[in-house]
Amino acid sequence: MAPTVLITGATGFIGSRVALEVLQAGYRARLSIRRPEQAEKLRRIFSRHLSNIDFVVVSDITVTGCFDEAIQDVQYVIHVASPLPDRNSDLLIPAMQGTTSILESACKNPSIKKVVVTSSISSFMPLAGQPHGTVITEDTGVPYDAKQGISPLLDPMVQYRASKVASYQAIIDFVQQRNPPFDLTTFHPSWVYGRNPVQEPHDDPSGSCGALVLTLLSSAKPINGQFLGVHVDDVAAAHKEVSEFVRQQYPSVAWKLIPEDWMNYAVDSSRAEKELGLKFKSMEDQVRDTVDQQLEFGKLPVQSVL
Numbered sequence: 001m002a003p004t005v006l007i008t009g010a011t012g013f014i015g016s017r018v019a020l021e022v023l024q025a026g027y028r029a030r031l032s033i034r035r036p037e038q039a040e041k042l043r044r045i046f047s048r049h050l051s052n053i054d055f056v057v058v059s060d061i062t063v064t065g066c067f068d069e070a071i072q073d074v075q076y077v078i079h080v081a082s083p084l085p086d087r088n089s090d091l092l093i094p095a096m097q098g099t100t101s102i103l104e105s106a107c108k109n110p111s112i113k114k115v116v117v118t119s120s121i122s123s124f125m126p127l128a129g130q131p132h133g134t135v136i137t138e139d140t141g142v143p144y145d146a147k148q149g150i151s152p153l154l155d156p157m158v159q160y161r162a163s164k165v166a167s168y169q170a171i172i173d174f175v176q177q178r179n180p181p182f183d184l185t186t187f188h189p190s191w192v193y194g195r196n197p198v199q200e201p202h203d204d205p206s207g208s209c210g211a212l213v214l215t216l217l218s219s220a221k222p223i224n225g226q227f228l229g230v231h232v233d234d235v236a237a238a239h240k241e242v243s244e245f246v247r248q249q250y251p252s253v254a255w256k257l258i259p260e261d262w263m264n265y266a267v268d269s270s271r272a273e274k275e276l277g278l279k280f281k282s283m284e285d286q287v288r289d290t291v292d293q294q295l296e297f298g299k300l301p302v303q304s305v306l
Helices: 013-024 038-045 047-052 092-107 156-178 207-216 239-249 270-276 283-296
Strands: 004-008 028-033 053-057 076-079 114-118 134-136 183-187 226-230 234-238 265-267
Touching: 004 013, 013 028, 013 038, 013 047, 013 114, 028 038, 028 047, 038 047, 038 053, 047 053, 076 092, 092 114, 092 156, 156 183
Parallel strands: 004 028, 004 076, 028 053, 076 114, 114 183, 134 265
Antiparallel strands: 226 234
């Protein structure tokens, strides 16, 4: 029998894409969901792989031992689930305890060979952002002690970034204190673009894909001067190049983004490319996949082209 991979966050953009990759590679996937009714949609999305899927309901990932049953007979764990920015909810506790709870459960199961945690490039960023021209690598380090808490009055995205720092700190502390018997890897992508397996025609684009579409449709100055996009990890290119690309490839869409280029920070992903043996998809591929899906769903304003 093929090895089983426990995957959290499969109802989301990144998690659903990870689940599809795992299934297409021939593994069995155990998908952790928070509500039983979420299974129906995932069965439709992964209809070609139903014989290799089972579901487990974990309603609160912050509870110690909540993954004990889910992790039985599992060889690999991919933890993608994470709280999203919201002014009305806490982010730090779910981010930290959600991660440590699954690591605690993995330590109880000798069959676990490897755990992969999807974090964020934000794990290496100060709350005020990186100094101009900074190059982020795996050795950049944690910028501050987010575990002490942050003000709930801060912008949701700032709280989100702090939650990623706190979660990564919790992982480092866990490894140092527990010395787990399995391999543990963390991934730190920047903005993630592409086709979203869980987006339906009536859904508006959300998350990073939604942010990209809104940026391209706005004449306001974008948050980032350069395009910092990822498919699995991140690559850097200019917002100017993105703007010119979509205008050439999709002349019928009323894009408003003004081509302008400046640098916030850069990311060096050469180690990930070398060790994983991957050729990361280009900026063009990321934007094309994102825009094509929104065009198919009728989410973009189309104009006549003479």
